[in-house]
Amino acid sequence: MADLKVKIHDLELNNPVLTASGTFGYGEEFDDFIDVNRLGGIIVKGTTASKREGNPYPRMVETPSGMLNAVGLQNKGVDNFISDIYPRIKNYKTKIIVNVSGSTISEYVEVSEKINELLNIPAIELNISCPNVKEGGMAFGTSCQAASEVIKAVRKVYKKTLIVKLSPNVTDISEIAVAAENSGADSISLINTLLGMAIDAEKRKPILSTITGGLSGPAIKPIAIRMVWQVAKAVKIPVIGLGGIMNSADAIEFILAGATAIQVGTSNFIDPQISIKIIDGIEKYLNHHKINSINELIGSL
Amino acid sequence: MKKHINNLKIINRKSLNKDFFLIDLSVPHTINEILPGQFVEVLIENSANTFLRRPFSIHDIDYEKQTLSLLIQIVGDGTFELSKRKSGEYLNLIYPLGNSFSEPINEKTLLIGGGAGIAPLLFLAKHFNRVHHKFSVLLGVRSENYLVRFEEFKRLAEVFISTEDGSLGEKGFITNHSILTQGKIGFDKIITCGPKPMMKAVANIASDQNIDCEVSLENTMACGIGACLCCVEETKHGNLCVCIDGPVFNVKDLKWQI
Numbered sequence: 001m002a003d004l005k006v007k008i009h010d011l012e013l014n015n016p017v018l019t020a021s022g023t024f025g026y027g028e029e030f031d032d033f034i035d036v037n038r039l040g041g042i043i044v045k046g047t048t049a050s051k052r053e054g055n056p057y058p059r060m061v062e063t064p065s066g067m068l069n070a071v072g073l074q075n076k077g078v079d080n081f082i083s084d085i086y087p088r089i090k091n092y093k094t095k096i097i098v099n100v101s102g103s104t105i106s107e108y109v110e111v112s113e114k115i116n117e118l119l120n121i122p123a124i125e126l127n128i129s130c131p132n133v134k135e136g137g138m139a140f141g142t143s144c145q146a147a148s149e150v151i152k153a154v155r156k157v158y159k160k161t162l163i164v165k166l167s168p169n170v171t172d173i174s175e176i177a178v179a180a181e182n183s184g185a186d187s188i189s190l191i192n193t194l195l196g197m198a199i200d201a202e203k204r205k206p207i208l209s210t211i212t213g214g215l216s217g218p219a220i221k222p223i224a225i226r227m228v229w230q231v232a233k234a235v236k237i238p239v240i241g242l243g244g245i246m247n248s249a250d251a252i253e254f255i256l257a258g259a260t261a262i263q264v265g266t267s268n269f270i271d272p273q274i275s276i277k278i279i280d281g282i283e284k285y286l287n288h289h290k291i292n293s294i295n296e297l298i299g300s301l
Numbered sequence: 302m303k304k305h306i307n308n309l310k311i312i313n314r315k316s317l318n319k320d321f322f323l324i325d326l327s328v329p330h331t332i333n334e335i336l337p338g339q340f341v342e343v344l345i346e347n348s349a350n351t352f353l354r355r356p357f358s359i360h361d362i363d364y365e366k367q368t369l370s371l372l373i374q375i376v377g378d379g380t381f382e383l384s385k386r387k388s389g390e391y392l393n394l395i396y397p398l399g400n401s402f403s404e405p406i407n408e409k410t411l412l413i414g415g416g417a418g419i420a421p422l423l424f425l426a427k428h429f430n431r432v433h434h435k436f437s438v439l440l441g442v443r444s445e446n447y448l449v450r451f452e453e454f455k456r457l458a459e460v461f462i463s464t465e466d467g468s469l470g471e472k473g474f475i476t477n478h479s480i481l482t483q484g485k486i487g488f489d490k491i492i493t494c495g496p497k498p499m500m501k502a503v504a505n506i507a508s509d510q511n512i513d514c515e516v517s518l519e520n521t522m523a524c525g526i527g528a529c530l531c532c533v534e535e536t537k538h539g540n541l542c543v544c545i546d547g548p549v550f551n552v553k554d555l556k557w558q559i
Contacts, residue, residue: 022529023524023528023529025527025528029524029526029527029528030526030528032305033304033306045530053540054530054533054540056535057532057533057534057535058520059531059533060521060522060523060529060531060532061521062351062352062353064350066352067352067523069529069531071529071531074530074533074540217352266523268524268528269353269354269524269528270352270354271344272306272395272524272526273306
């Protein structure tokens with residue numbers, strides 16, 4: 001039996017398959033379909049300091065081999081997460097990671113500080129790459145200086161594993177990744193969605209209420225793999241790859257490109273059991289190729 | 302209520318006219334768990350332009366044959382691809398999803414269905430019939446050729462028809478039908494499904510006459526299980542997911558301008 005365990009800084013995962021923030025709720029939504037405990041980890045919905053209603057409907061449009069979304073970080077805020085949601089999910093036997101989002105540095109710091117106190121949350125994913133909020137979000141992920149400032153501020157208050165989620169909407173993603181590493185990130189996850197747009201030709205109007213939105217799904221997979229490959233060469237910290245992973249072969253591609261772990265996102269919407277199928281598929285691949293540990297495969301192009 | 306993901310066998314597929322077709326699926330073991338108003342998410346394979354599942358109302362349940370029926374209108378590549386599926390083939394479904402119409406505690410209900418919006422109302426009509434709740438049905442279509450499932454409704458209750466071209470029943474929009482416009486409406490509850498502008502017009506009439514009104518919404522959705530937060534409707538309790546908090550809403554909870 002091949003060994004699927006991987007390590008993201010201090011965070012030990014039973015297998016490299018995580019579910020991406022905003023595509024898996026808080027895990028509970030999938031209890032009817034899979035044993036959530038089998039996952040390497042769950043990255044829960046983007047959490048902000050206060051409750052957010054998100055953007056007006058329509059927030060989603062299907063596009064060729066993917067979809068655009070403009071949900072805009074709808075969530076009940078960190079205090080509600082701690083009082084209502086955390087007690088329900090803290091006993092999952094998988095790693096629960098909170099995606100921390102915000103509009104200002106102080107908001108990121110406030111949320112991170114509060115999450116730091118939660119015993120069963122061993123890591124956060126700092127979302128400096130959300131394209132669907134008016135203030136902050138992606139703005140922090142598109143310049144080295146802004147990224148560095150917010151990561152340094154969070155690093156001061158957050159003592160566990162700090163993953164930083166990067167935006168692909170930049171000229172040189174390795175530059176941002178290096179800035180994140182130098183500012184105290186323990187790991188980099190990439191890519192968040194690509195900024196896109198769709199128009200209703202008959203109505204001659206944009207389809208999304210926000211005009212632009214984030215593109216996800218297999219349409220973005222080649223871009224994501226290229227960026228993971230670039231970033232994995234540029235930094236020493238572990239890289240977590242995501243973007244259009246639909247099956248275990250896609251996951252293996254990311255791992256070969258240099259990802260230590262992967263996230264399954266949009267495909268959860270089509271097959272709520274896909275994350276488990278991907279774990280089984282990776283194990284089968286390793287056994288078939290007589291590879292003892294997934295770690296031998298990471299970046300082994 | 303537990304949700305299932307299963308490959309269900311197509312028992313029967315029948316064209317009703319050039320736009321509408323019916324698919325009956327075998328649902329062993331779990332049929333009794335399904336409630337009127339709920340929906341399913343269907344995986345559409347081998348359709349290059351169809352990435353996400355497609356949500357459809359549960360149109361009918363046959364408890365004896367253990368089948369679930371979907372009434373589908375061909376509107377795009379996904380529904381066209383589904384129209385080509387044959388008996389004996391399988392469809393992958395996630396079901397049952399969403400809430401349900403509320404149980405009747407009133408005297409007499411009017412069901413109003415426009416176009417493909419009649420889909421969830423037949424299952425509800427059968428349920429009302431079974432629990433001996435008094436109701437009538439108002440169906441609205443563009444013209445006579447577009448009317449489907451009339452006989453099935455007719456067997457259960459009094460049915461009123463309106464067509465935009467006057468080819469059958471009263472001429473005009475469904476909301477101009479005389480049972481809605483002439484004096485006090487003889488119903489103390491309205492349940493409606495159809496295009497949003499139609500449902501809003503119905504909600505207006507209900508509000509004017511102080512009648513309780515439930516609507517079934519069909520906002521564009523991805524997951525169907527409350528994970529993606531794409532299908533939200535603005536309500537007095539914030540943005541709620543049509544897939545888990547709906548699809549059935551009482552109009553008094555929505556922020557419609559009525």
